[in-house]
Amino acid sequence: MARLQGVSSDSGTGAMLIEAGSYPIWQDFTLWVEYELEFRQGGFYHLTGQNGSGKSSFISQLLLPRLLALPHRYVLYLEQQMHLQLFTVKAFSAMNKANPILADESMATQFLLKDLKKSFDQVPRDSYLIMDETLYIDSHLAYVRQYLQTCCIIYTSHQSIQPEAESIIFEPVSVELSKVYVRPD
Amino acid sequence: MSALIKFVLATMALILFCVFFCVIWLDRLALQLIGFLALSMLLASKRGFRGWFKQVRILLPFTFTLAAVYLLFGLLKVSDPSGARAGLEFWSVYGANRIMLLLSSVLAIRVCYSYVSFDDLLALPIRISLLKYVILGKLLYEAAFSSYRQICFYQSLIPSLQVGGQSLKSRFNFRLASLLALLYYIIGEAKLKGELIDNRIRHCHQREE
Numbered sequence: 001m002a003r004l005q006g007v008s009s010d011s012g013t014g015a016m017l018i019e020a021g022s023y024p025i026w027q028d029f030t031l032w033v034e035y036e037l038e039f040r041q042g043g044f045y046h047l048t049g050q051n052g053s054g055k056s057s058f059i060s061q062l063l064l065p066r067l068l069a070l071p072h073r074y075v076l077y078l079e080q081q082m083h084l085q086l087f088t089v090k091a092f093s094a095m096n097k098a099n100p101i102l103a104d105e106s107m108a109t110q111f112l113l114k115d116l117k118k119s120f121d122q123v124p125r126d127s128y129l130i131m132d133e134t135l136y137i138d139s140h141l142a143y144v145r146q147y148l149q150t151c152c153i154i155y156t157s158h159q160s161i162q163p164e165a166e167s168i169i170f171e172p173v174s175v176e177l178s179k180v181y182v183r184p185d
Numbered sequence: 186m187s188a189l190i191k192f193v194l195a196t197m198a199l200i201l202f203c204v205f206f207c208v209i210w211l212d213r214l215a216l217q218l219i220g221f222l223a224l225s226m227l228l229a230s231k232r233g234f235r236g237w238f239k240q241v242r243i244l245l246p247f248t249f250t251l252a253a254v255y256l257l258f259g260l261l262k263v264s265d266p267s268g269a270r271a272g273l274e275f276w277s278v279y280g281a282n283r284i285m286l287l288l289s290s291v292l293a294i295r296v297c298y299s300y301v302s303f304d305d306l307l308a309l310p311i312r313i314s315l316l317k318y319v320i321l322g323k324l325l326y327e328a329a330f331s332s333y334r335q336i337c338f339y340q341s342l343i344p345s346l347q348v349g350g351q352s353l354k355s356r357f358n359f360r361l362a363s364l365l366a367l368l369y370y371i372i373g374e375a376k377l378k379g380e381l382i383d384n385r386i387r388h389c390h391q392r393e394e
Contacts, residue, residue, distance in 0.1 A: 068341065068342075073347070074344045074347055075342060075344075075347065076342060076344055077342045084332055084335050084336060084339060084370060085339045085342075087336070087366045087367075087369040087370040087373065088336050088339040088340055088343075088362075088363075088366040089339075089343070090366070090369055091362045091363075091365035091366035091368075091369055092340065092343055092346075092362050092366075094365065095358065095361065095362050095365065112343065112344070115343060115344050115345050116344040118344075118345065119344040119345045119347070119348055120344075122348070123348055127344075
């Protein structure tokens with residue numbers, strides 16, 4: 001099972017490891033991580049594979065729980081369809097008297113990114129930004145590169161392929177199993 | 186038994202409960218206690234001990250708050266409803282009756298309408314234009330319960346909420362924001378689902394229109 005590497009509270013020095021092995025994600029679906037995966041601060045990772053290969057499941061069932069279990073870190077997750085997340089962010093921003101009132105996903109994601117920057121400026125910590133088929137991914141990347149250079153960015157996208165990103169491939173072996181590995185250089 | 190008869194019987198039972206326990210026996214603590222125990226047994230027989238405990242547990246914060254308020258009245262010797270100065274003895278009995286009634290009332294509603302299923306409600310001889318509110322109510326009820334946990338999860342993913350400790354204020358604000366998000370969600374779902382139901386009614390129940 002995944003072993004959590006200690007993540008220091010100093011920004012830019014931590015990494016999160018997911019050890020090689022089989023990870024049962026759902027009742028009839030397993031992810032097989034061929035070699036250890038390392039997510040470093042300042043790193044840039046593109047999870048790629050066909051639809052149904054387990055990218056979103058990897059994020060929601062494996063990556064996020066482990067990141068949230070780390071002490072002294074920021075985790076920002078922008079998911080594919082922000083339906084319920086949008087209401088959550090709207091409520092939070094309303095209670096914090098944000099102006100203007102958030103009307104759509106674009107405003108909500110901008111609010112969250114600014115919230116991440118503000119939190120980091122006040123208390124620097126290791127930061128992880130995970131984007132799962134998010135709209136406007138290029139503008140989000142530009143913002144993070146400008147204001148949060150040490151942030152670890154992990155994203156999935158069929159449209160936006162960033163050449164400098166390290167590709168992590170999700171390859172279906174069967175209906176019940178997908179293999180996960182880093183694309184060789 | 187037909188749906189209408191079940192619904193009428195459940196409503197009549199509830200009205201009888203209100204007449205006896207909320208009016209006639211309001212200040213009879215022993216009877217209030219017997220009522221509570223009887224309703225508890227009925228609910229436990231329908232939903233098991235866990236179902237009963239789950240229901241009572243939800244009411245515990247309100248119960249404790251009420252008890253605290255009446256205790257305070259007693260300690261401060263607040264005047265009773267007739268205007269006379271009343272002490273701890275009066276307010277403890279007065280409060281106990283009301284607390285028992287609160288618990289019994291909720292259990293009574295649960296017990297009476299546990300015999301009326303959702304399919305029974307749909308089979309009632311009422312116009313679809315009214316029945317749609319029953320359907321919408323059930324959909325929103327289910328949506329609320331299934332989404333609250335997810336809302337709390339998304340809240341934990343807001344960066345500035347990952348900084349703070351577990352102070353009472355931060356936990357209170359967290360819960361408040363969760364409830365506000367749930368309210369936004371339910372209002373949005375009510376509009377969306379309401380339109381879908383209206384559209385379906387327009388196409389499938391044209392005769393009534």
